[in-house]
Amino acid sequence: MIALIDIGNSRTKYCVVSQGKRGSVQSFANELLSNEYLSQCFNRINKLIVASVSHNKLTDKIELWCHEQNIDYQQVVSEKSKNGVCSAYHQPSQLGVDRWLTLIAAKALYPSKNTLIVDAGTATTIDLIASNGAHQGGWILAGIETLFSCVQENTSQVKAKVVKTASLSFGLNSSENVNNATWAATVGAINLAVTQSEQQGVVIDEILLTGGNGGALASLLSHQCKVIEDLVFIGLQAYI
Numbered sequence: 001m002i003a004l005i006d007i008g009n010s011r012t013k014y015c016v017v018s019q020g021k022r023g024s025v026q027s028f029a030n031e032l033l034s035n036e037y038l039s040q041c042f043n044r045i046n047k048l049i050v051a052s053v054s055h056n057k058l059t060d061k062i063e064l065w066c067h068e069q070n071i072d073y074q075q076v077v078s079e080k081s082k083n084g085v086c087s088a089y090h091q092p093s094q095l096g097v098d099r100w101l102t103l104i105a106a107k108a109l110y111p112s113k114n115t116l117i118v119d120a121g122t123a124t125t126i127d128l129i130a131s132n133g134a135h136q137g138g139w140i141l142a143g144i145e146t147l148f149s150c151v152q153e154n155t156s157q158v159k160a161k162v163v164k165t166a167s168l169s170f171g172l173n174s175s176e177n178v179n180n181a182t183w184a185a186t187v188g189a190i191n192l193a194v195t196q197s198e199q200q201g202v203v204i205d206e207i208l209l210t211g212g213n214g215g216a217l218a219s220l221l222s223h224q225c226k227v228i229e230d231l232v233f234i235g236l237q238a239y240i
Contacts, residue, residue: 003045004236006098007052007059009122014041015233022237025230033058038065047072049239051097051232076101076239083107083238088135096125099138101235103129106208108234113205116193119231120213122146124186126193130202141189144213147182166216186213187220194223 004022005014013027028037042048048066052059052075059075066073078100080092085107089095098119106115106129117127120143127138142150151158160178168184171177190207197204207225209218214227228234 001045002047002049002240003042004233005048005050005052005062006101006232006236007050007054008098009054012058013232015230016045017237017240022230022233025233030054030058033061035061035065038062039069042071045071047074049074049076049236051076051101051236053096053098074239076236084111084133085129086134088137095135096140098232099125099127101232102208102210103127103135103235104238105228105231105234106206107133108238109208109228110206114197114202115206115208116190116197116204117231118190118193118207118209118211118214118217118225120144120186120209120211120217124189124211124213126190128193128197128200128202128204131205136197136200136202139189139193141186143211144182144186144216147185148178151178151181166213166220168220183217183220186217190217190221191223 002017003014011027012030013025015025016023063073078092078095078097080087083104085103087095102117106117112131114131115129119125122143123140124143125140128136130136158174160175163175163179166183167180171180194204207223209225209227210231218225218227
């Protein structure tokens with residue numbers, strides 16, 4: 001069996017692949033990663049395939065543990081091309097590996113469609129891939145929670161509490177003002193990305209949403225879209 005591991009800025013997600021089929025995705029906070037936890041989760045695994053946008057100390061810890069347990073270790077990094085996908089970056093290694101994997105996944109799922117990918121986590125990333133597999137570039141902006149924290153930390157008079165409901169309505173108090181604005185800013189960026197894509201000569205066929213806030217964003221968008229929670233893992237599976 002092979003474990004696919006996606007290390008994000010704050011959480012690590014993983015799933016096990018057996019006979020070509022992915023199991024359910026599990027997750028834990030990055031600070032919980034330890035040799036004991038690795039042994040508990042991956043004691044029956046033959047190989048670990050890891051992608052990380054976090055600190056090297058986490059991948060170093062996993063690699064050392066694999067070496068001690070005689071388990072194959074592979075870390076995926078962004079490349080110039082793979083499986084018909086070609087990076088738009090002049091220095092491909094600088095494209096976040098999570099974004100790279102969603103491009104590979106989008107190409108695998110929709111090989112002949114122009115696709116806009118929105119990964120809504122700690123940061124919200126937006127990437128465009130044309131039907132021929134050419135990455136057209138993208139944007140990185142602060143995620144929903146990060147936008148909220150930024151306002152809280154950099155203003156002295158705005159006092160707001162987190163509101164769990166995603167809404168684009170004009171707020172009637174400071175908490176609603178700040179919370180709803182984070183969603184509005186993100187939805188506005190996605191809408192503008194659709195327009196920008198058309199100006200670059202690429203008419204969007206599919207919009208894919210993933211990441212922790214993907215589902216909530218889907219409920220706010222006027223454009224038709226699909227939520228694919230395991231998009232990164234579809235990309236990771238291409239490295240088996």
